[in-house]
Amino acid sequence: MSAFKSDFLRIMSERGFIHQISDETGLDQLFAKETVSAYIGFDATAKSLHAGSLIQIMMLHWLQHTGHRPIALMGGGTSMIGDPSFKDEARKLLTPGDIDSNLVGIRRNFAPYLKFGSGAGDAVMVNNADWLMEINYVSFLRDVGRHFSVNRMLAFDSVKLRLDREQSLSFLEFNYMILQAYDFVELYKRVGCRLQMGGSD
Numbered sequence: 001m002s003a004f005k006s007d008f009l010r011i012m013s014e015r016g017f018i019h020q021i022s023d024e025t026g027l028d029q030l031f032a033k034e035t036v037s038a039y040i041g042f043d044a045t046a047k048s049l050h051a052g053s054l055i056q057i058m059m060l061h062w063l064q065h066t067g068h069r070p071i072a073l074m075g076g077g078t079s080m081i082g083d084p085s086f087k088d089e090a091r092k093l094l095t096p097g098d099i100d101s102n103l104v105g106i107r108r109n110f111a112p113y114l115k116f117g118s119g120a121g122d123a124v125m126v127n128n129a130d131w132l133m134e135i136n137y138v139s140f141l142r143d144v145g146r147h148f149s150v151n152r153m154l155a156f157d158s159v160k161l162r163l164d165r166e167q168s169l170s171f172l173e174f175n176y177m178i179l180q181a182y183d184f185v186e187l188y189k190r191v192g193c194r195l196q197m198g199g200s201d
Contacts, residue, residue, distance in 0.1 A: 038194065041078070041180065044103045045079055054066050071126075081173060103127065144178065
């Protein structure tokens, strides 16, 4: 698309923040006509976010600045597994206490950039442990897992690289992307989220 009509996508494009969009025209129209709630997820694998996360935080900042509602999703549940994306080996498993401690530190990273509260344009911070830790595994497989193609999952770059290098990818890690996708379903139901932003994995 040559020129976005919505302020948010125009600013993202001008700043070089856009890598890919599944439906540019539809998303631009959505941003132009209504307030959009969008999220980016952050796993709690350290006590603070690294410098690379500033790009995602700034996306949330500009989302709020242009009149939309940012959702900072804390990965309290997914951090129990660890994101396998572009890693040569499995992440060290963290204890629930480690994750909770990391979440406290990470929350502070957002304060200079986002205004949190209960107003229509205020940012929201949610923790996916609130729903992921309550999942009944068999019900989840029947209701959610059946919608995922293993063939498609194996084609993702983050998985394919590990397999091409003949590096181990545990069943635990392989399930990460299903839980990540389920986050969107829960965010839609709980806070009206319409868009996921962030990584290309």
